[in-house]
Amino acid sequence: xxxxxxxxxxxxxxxxxxxxxxxxxxxxxxxxxxxxxxxxxxxxxxxxxxxxxxxxxxxxxxxxxxxxxxxxxxxxxxxxxxxxxxxxxxxxxxxxxxxxxxxxxxxxxxxxxxxxxxxxxxxxxxxxxxxxxxxxxxxxxxxxxxxxxxxxxxxxxxxxxxxxxxxxxxxxxxxxxxxxxxxxxxxxxxxxxxxxxxxxxxxxxxxxxxxxxxxxxxxxxxxxxxxxxxxxxxxxxxxxxxxxxxxxxxxxxxxxxxxxxxxxxxxxxxxxxxxxxxxxxxxxxxxxxxxxxxxxxxxxxxxxxxxxxxxxxxxxxxxxxxxxxxxxxxxxxxxxxxxxxxxxxxxxxxxxxxxxxxxxxxxxxxxxxxxxxxxxxxxxxxxxxxxxxxxxxxxxxxxxxxxxxxxxxxxxxxxxxxxxxxxxxxxxxxxxxxxxxxxxxxxxxxxxxxxxxxxxxxxxxxxxxxxxxxxxxxxxxxxxxxxxxxxxxxxxxxxxxxxxxxxxxxxxxxxxxxxxxxxxxxxxxxxxxxxxxxxxxxxxxxxxxxxxxxxxxxxxxxxxxxxxxxxxxxxxxxxxxxxxxxxxxxxxxxxxxxxxxxxxxxxxxxxxxxxxxxxxxxxxxxxxxxxxxxxxxxxxxxxxxxxxxxxxxxxxxxxxxxxxxxxxxxxxxxxxxxxxxxxxxxxxxxxxxxxxxxxxxxxxxxxxxxxxxxxxxxxxxxxxxxxxxxxxxxxxxxxxxxxxxxxxxxxxxxxxxxxxxxxxxxxxxxxxxxxxxxxxxxxxxxxxxxxxxxxxxxxxxxxxxxxxxxxxxxxxxxxxxxxxxxxxxxxxxxxxxxxxx
Numbered sequence: 001x002x003x004x005x006x007x008x009x010x011x012x013x014x015x016x017x018x019x020x021x022x023x024x025x026x027x028x029x030x031x032x033x034x035x036x037x038x039x040x041x042x043x044x045x046x047x048x049x050x051x052x053x054x055x056x057x058x059x060x061x062x063x064x065x066x067x068x069x070x071x072x073x074x075x076x077x078x079x080x081x082x083x084x085x086x087x088x089x090x091x092x093x094x095x096x097x098x099x100x101x102x103x104x105x106x107x108x109x110x111x112x113x114x115x116x117x118x119x120x121x122x123x124x125x126x127x128x129x130x131x132x133x134x135x136x137x138x139x140x141x142x143x144x145x146x147x148x149x150x151x152x153x154x155x156x157x158x159x160x161x162x163x164x165x166x167x168x169x170x171x172x173x174x175x176x177x178x179x180x181x182x183x184x185x186x187x188x189x190x191x192x193x194x195x196x197x198x199x200x201x202x203x204x205x206x207x208x209x210x211x212x213x214x215x216x217x218x219x220x221x222x223x224x225x226x227x228x229x230x231x232x233x234x235x236x237x238x239x240x241x242x243x244x245x246x247x248x249x250x251x252x253x254x255x256x257x258x259x260x261x262x263x264x265x266x267x268x269x270x271x272x273x274x275x276x277x278x279x280x281x282x283x284x285x286x287x288x289x290x291x292x293x294x295x296x297x298x299x300x301x302x303x304x305x306x307x308x309x310x311x312x313x314x315x316x317x318x319x320x321x322x323x324x325x326x327x328x329x330x331x332x333x334x335x336x337x338x339x340x341x342x343x344x345x346x347x348x349x350x351x352x353x354x355x356x357x358x359x360x361x362x363x364x365x366x367x368x369x370x371x372x373x374x375x376x377x378x379x380x381x382x383x384x385x386x387x388x389x390x391x392x393x394x395x396x397x398x399x400x401x402x403x404x405x406x407x408x409x410x411x412x413x414x415x416x417x418x419x420x421x422x423x424x425x426x427x428x429x430x431x432x433x434x435x436x437x438x439x440x441x442x443x444x445x446x447x448x449x450x451x452x453x454x455x456x457x458x459x460x461x462x463x464x465x466x467x468x469x470x471x472x473x474x475x476x477x478x479x480x481x482x483x484x485x486x487x488x489x490x491x492x493x494x495x496x497x498x499x500x501x502x503x504x505x506x507x508x509x510x511x512x513x514x515x516x517x518x519x520x521x522x523x524x525x526x527x528x529x530x531x532x533x534x535x536x537x538x539x540x541x542x543x544x545x546x547x548x549x550x551x552x553x554x555x556x557x558x559x560x561x562x563x564x565x566x567x568x569x570x571x572x573x574x575x576x577x578x579x580x581x582x583x584x585x586x587x588x589x590x591x592x593x594x595x596x597x598x599x600x601x602x603x604x605x606x607x608x609x610x611x612x613x614x615x616x617x618x619x620x621x622x623x624x625x626x627x628x629x630x631x632x633x634x635x636x637x638x639x640x641x642x643x644x645x646x647x648x649x650x651x652x653x654x655x656x657x658x659x660x661x662x663x664x665x666x667x668x669x670x671x672x673x674x675x676x677x678x679x680x681x682x683x684x685x686x687x688x689x690x691x692x693x694x695x696x697x698x699x700x701x702x703x704x705x706x707x708x709x710x711x712x713x714x715x716x717x718x719x720x721x722x723x724x725x726x727x728x729x730x731x732x733x734x735x736x737x738x739x740x741x742x743x744x745x746x747x748x749x750x751x752x753x754x755x756x757x758x759x760x761x762x763x764x765x766x767x768x769x770x771x772x773x774x775x776x777x778x779x780x781x782x783x784x785x786x787x788x789x790x791x792x793x794x795x796x797x798x799x800x801x802x803x804x805x806x807x808x809x810x811x812x813x814x815x816x817x818x819x820x821x822x823x824x825x826x827x828x829x830x831x832x833x834x835x836x837x
Contacts, residue, residue, distance in 0.1 A: 002022060002059065003018070004057070005056065007053075012059045018048070019048070020052065022040055023040050023041065024039065025338040027060065027069075028335045035089035037058060037062075037086070038085070038086055038087075049083045052083055056070075057090065058085070060338045061338055062336055063312065063336040063343070064166075064167075064168060067169060068090040070087055070088055070089075092146060094124065094144060094145045096696050097120045097121055097124060099116060099119050099145050101119075101140075101142075104138055108130070108134070112160075113149065113157060113174060120145055127170065127172065128174075130163065130174045132161050132162065137160070149174065157174060162176070179311060182314060204281070204283070205240070207232065208229075208240075208277075210227070210273050212244075212245050212249070212265050212269055217248075220265060230282075243276065245269050247269065311331065329349050394471065395468070395469065398465045401463075401464050405464065408441075408459060418434075421493060433488065434486055434489040437484070437485035438482060445459055614746075616742045616743065616750075617745075620758070620760075621754070622752070624652045624765070625760055625765050625769070627654075627662075628769055631663045632662050634658075634659050634660025636657070638652060640653075643737070647679070648739040648740050650752060650754075652739060652760075654737070655736075656737075658732065661729060664727065665726070665727045667725050668745070670723060672720070673746060674718065675718050675747060676717055676718070676743050677742050678716075678739070678742070679712055679713065679738070680708075680712070680713055680715070680739070683736065685707065685709050687733045688705065688708070688731075688732070690703065690731045690732075693726055694727040696722055699729075770784050797809065
């Protein structure tokens with residue numbers, strides 16, 4: 001029996017709003033992952049389907065007994081006459097709550113979990129228990145308790161204390177593990193109907209390069225460097241992987257020095273690799289999908305009947321014939337049919353899932369993703385994301401200092417080479433600002449004292465394990481100022497190099513006669529992008545694809561990029577050559593090219609993957625269909641004129657009177673970065689324009705301009721989603737035009753596009769309200785939707801064909817008309833005859 005309860009219900013031992021009679025009801029759960037219900041119900045004459053409203057609660061019998069699920073999506077299919085409902089386990093109510101500052105210190109699992117619940121912004125009906133007895137420490141600052149428990153951050157409960165969650169209505173338990181080993185064993189096969197094996201060799205390693213650190217923070221390698229797997233011959237070629245052991249010679253760990261000498265660290269590194277091979281690093285990852293629906297057709301079904309007894313978290317031993325080993329796997333995900341009271345599918349294998357990242361991902365299909373690879377400078381937002389999260393509590397902790405040391409070391413390593421190159425190119429102003437920003441950042445990390453060399457005070461060995469009181473705002477500001485100055489310098493270097501290259505190419509292209517002497521100095525910047533190989537050879541300046549990467553050929557001077565452990569170095573060797581080329585009977589003679597040698601490592605430049613085809617999450621985002629999908633206060637209209645045509649992509653804008661606002665609720669991916677962009681122009685200066693986001697009933701201002709101007713202004717800003725639905729709102733104290741609004745996933749600024757499934761043109765509109773077709777020559781238009789077919793003249797509705805009847809505003813009959821069983825015959829100059837048929 002499946003019952004539905006009001007959204008405010010807390011007890012589920014009564015009948016609530018009553019039962020429903022779905023045609024399907026399936027619950028799926030993953031270890032430390034999503035726990036959801038999907039239900040399909042007919043639109044019945046009794047009206048039971050009406051109980052399935054958003055935020056109401058469904059109670060169903062599952063593999064964990066009777067459980068409560070809160071509805072978050074309701075989709076009505078008018079064609080099939082059904083309603084599909086998606087609901088999350090009641091545990092996910094914790095996504096709406098908030099933990100401001102909770103720091104369980106030296107606590108057991110039970111104590112830490114209870115402290116998280118006690119630290120919620122408002123009281124919850126949830127209880128917590130755990131059998132984890134070891135102690136640990138974590139900080140939870142401004143996040144949901146669900147994320148604190150099961151998030152993918154280093155501070156999450158399951159990262160610090162470990163364990164696996166059991167969700168039983170309002171009772172939460174995180175125990176050492178769930179499930180048991182009931183001795184179930186199956187043999188390796190492929191593509192057996194209803195029992196499908198899958199192998200994933202992407203993580204296999206048969207030759208491992210272990211790394212550690214010396215006492216002075218240098219990379220430590222074994223004398224033999226690599227350690228081979230006993231199974232290396234089972235593969236067509238060695239599969240090589242580098243693995244960081246995390247060991248350091250002479251480092252104190254909890255009052256002891258585990259590796260006092262280099263030799264002792266070598267032994268530990270060798271054992272580290274042996275343990276990895278023992279754990280199966282040289283064997284493909286296995287997973288099994290067990291589909292119970294097909295088992296009635298399987299010959300030899302009895303061999304697998306024991307699988308009917310397993311549940312989520314249980315062990316299953318697989319005899320893996322290709323390597324002659326037995327691999328113990330776990331049931332990591334289940335799908336349970338609540339109507340037939342049996343499993344639909346079991347997924348057996350290795351599967352690591354974060355509940356926060358899995359929310360709202362079920363049933364989401366991506367039909368097309370286009371990616372382009374572009375070489376770009378490292379942006380402040382891309383690199384300083386971790387800096388924004390760090391130190392928000394005014395404390396620079398040991399783990400945060402380690403992250404800061406890695407950042408600062410990268411700056412210091414590139415500084416000399418970047419400065420040398422900028423000086424060689426004559427870039428002085430940007431170089432001076434860059435040096436000043438580095439010095440100021442280093443002074444700050446040096447406790448405010450003048451930094452000269454070595455490690456800054458806060459990051460050295462003596463102080464790295466000590467928590468330091470800081471101003472988080474100043475900390476982030478110093479890093480941001482450094483990145484801004486550094487990026488400005490790198491952009492100046494790149495622009496200068498491009499200008500030199502363009503000048504040289506233009507010189508070659510413009511000479512149809514003889515070129516007597518060419519003296520060219522080529523300076524190359526080296527990029528830390530693993531796997532690219534560049535060759536400069538051939539005066540044709542051709543780009544060709546090679547097996548190892550991209551080959552760039554230019555003249556007869558040879559330039560190669562060599563790959564090292566931590567950087568790529570570009571070497572341009574000096575050479576002089578005489579070239580002879582004939583074109584149109586013209587001679588190229590006395591060609592003397594001098595190439596200067598320069599070698600540089602620039603960790604800051606990187607390959608980035610940017611996405612084309614951005615999705616705009618806002619509907620009717622530029623007012624092409626009036627104010628459809630928008631809520632307004634004050635006076636708001638839409639316009640399309642010469643001003644919008646010349647200055648916007650959408651050729652349309654919202655005209656907002658003074659003290660007006662527009663807002664729209666829209667769905668979005670939970671716990672992900674999103675970027676907002678828009679254009680606006682004020683009718684006068686000195687006004688205020690504000691953009692805010694409301695999530696979990698809390699409004700946050702993302703943009704606040706208190707001194708508007710009369711020119712078109714483009715603004716963009718980011719926010720992190722805290723729910724799967726939020727509301728964007730724009731208010732203005734003066735009259736403004738607002739256009740090209742877009743909310744997209746990710747941190748890249750996206751060009752304006754219409755929302756998915758929307759098409760707005762002059763005479764054709766298609767969106768969630770239906771299809772509208774108009775004309776340039778008349779004021780007639782037709783609108784087709786799932787509820788009616790309508791024809792308008794201007795704003796007057798002339799014809800309306802709806803499910804409950806047809807309305808005609810004016811009808812002229814020039815011939816016979818039959819209505820029901822009465823036929824009307826028009827007689828010119830006489831009148832109308834009515835004939836009963």
